[in-house]
Amino acid sequence: MVSGTVSAHSFTVRFLPDDRVHTATGPVDLYLAAAAAGILVEQPCGAQGTCGRCRVRVLDGEVPPGEEDRLHLTPPELAAGWRLGCKLTFTGHATVEVPSVVRSLAGKSFGPERVAGGGRDPVVQVHRAVLPPSKAEGPVSGDDRLWAALGKSTRPQTTPASLADLGGVEAQRGPWTVWLDKNGLLAASPGDGGDGYGLAVDIGTTSLAVGLIALADGGVVASASCLNPQVALGADVIARIKHASESPDGGANLARLVREGLAFLIRNLLVEAGCQERDVVLAAAAGNPTMLQAWAGVRLTSLGTAPYAAAWSVEQHWRAADVGLPIHQGASVYVFPMIRSHVGGDAVAAAVASDFDLGQAPRLLVDLGTNCEVMVGCGDRVVATSAAAGPAFEGVSIRCGMRAAPGAIDVVSLEPSGDVRIHVVGDRPAAGLCGSALIDLVAEMLRVGLLDPSGYLRKPHELPASAQAFAGRLMECDGQAAFLVAASGEAATRDVLLTARDVRELQLAKGSTLAAITIACRSLGLDPADLEEVSVAGAFGNFLRKASVIRMRLVPVVDAERIRFVGNAAGVGARLALLDRGVRARAAALALRAEYLDLATHRDYQDTFMRTLSF
16 A cells, blocks of 8 residues: 655655555654554554653664653663654655554444434435437437436436446446435445445544444344544644644644544445445444544634534435445435534434433433533423543543453452452453553542542552552552552563552542532532433443442432433444434534533632542
């Protein structure tokens, strides 16, 4: 795979073991060069150079080590060509080995294998028609013959991409398959093309996910996710908006990166499923306003200053060609409506997927992520807001944090004997802690007394009797207190630690989330303890333990039976929107009636945030 053309001033970066090449015309970061070559490299700390886990090996080329390289790598490793990928910039020809452990891997689900086939009110109508021979006195053009065969008195709207499918109609006899939606012709194919496929797209601040969905029965044919390549330009939406505003090509860079990331995933899915691009005739996308506008190539300026206005609020209907999706270029792309400011289509998608919009009881939906969305409802009223939780829930900015990929610890429990029981994704030695493990671990450390309610990690001589068995796991790491979860050796590829700074990062994310929930409840005259339904969404939502969520006060303290985990509800919502026009109608209605709550100007937010920091 080669990107770009070679000129007198260009150079190439070759990636092994894939043997893919990117051609650059000026200095280029490894992450961007790799993404352009179809390789996505993990950057667990958001390209800050603090975790030391994005190690790649420069086999050929002059790339002197930098300060961060010397901090995290030994002299023999540096001599062998190892560098931190997030700090690696190329200015000339180079060959780089990218180990599998630092590549982005799948992690998000799109719900159960099957849902109601076709939906109650299918989005796509599939027609089969047999074309009669062309006659001089009858319809001659391709579309005339096709519409006549379908018995259509009204011509569906067409696009250049859908008309391209009709180019062979005048010479084609026999059966044709035609896909239509309410807006017109999506695709047409000679022969029996089946019912076709749809693409569910979840564009998150930290990760991207796509699901290939069979339109016949709603089944998930294949799915995959990866780190959002935009993290190279900033860990959160504020940093992305700043980049778009301050860099001349900032907006274009954001659009290109997210499109390249999605295209990379989609092409891999199609190969896995044995499908062609033209077989996918529909897409539905969910995401927060910053991500959706960046994907569309729309300026982000208005999202960076009060009143933080998005470019649109109602649902959008685009074509795949408009946003760089490598599917049928005439495919319709439905984009969920947005509520306001930073509460976007992902929150609306999660709400309809979890049936939050149909409830009447006091209820909460919280979607845990870098940009954390909160909805509280009581009767017909719904209040929506968002909290800048940061990427800690997804393992980013945590010393030994990582996404829920093979090698990630996802469950932790502390035994009275002083043992730490862990479960590792993929049944392999542990490499780090994903979001669910972080929440488990902090909750367990609070339970036994290793942590006090303020988040302070006690020293060995300060431990209560219930925590004495773990004294040997307390240590110092880079000048700060730390707890050893798994030691390097048979059970782990390195020492897996939780540091005092990690606890603080998680505490800030938790405090921001709980403060948003508390203020949203108060705006409806509710005490958070009165909530009868608490739905927790997020990529790792299905893997959390209720006891852990309650103990660390991630959500209001309620009876465990009131809490349910709904997983990647935004992705499930996108899947449902492929199948049922009724789901789209519900999304539109919710976006209209939801009341937006602006925390940035709320007089009680700072005080509430300070109170919710404690565990």
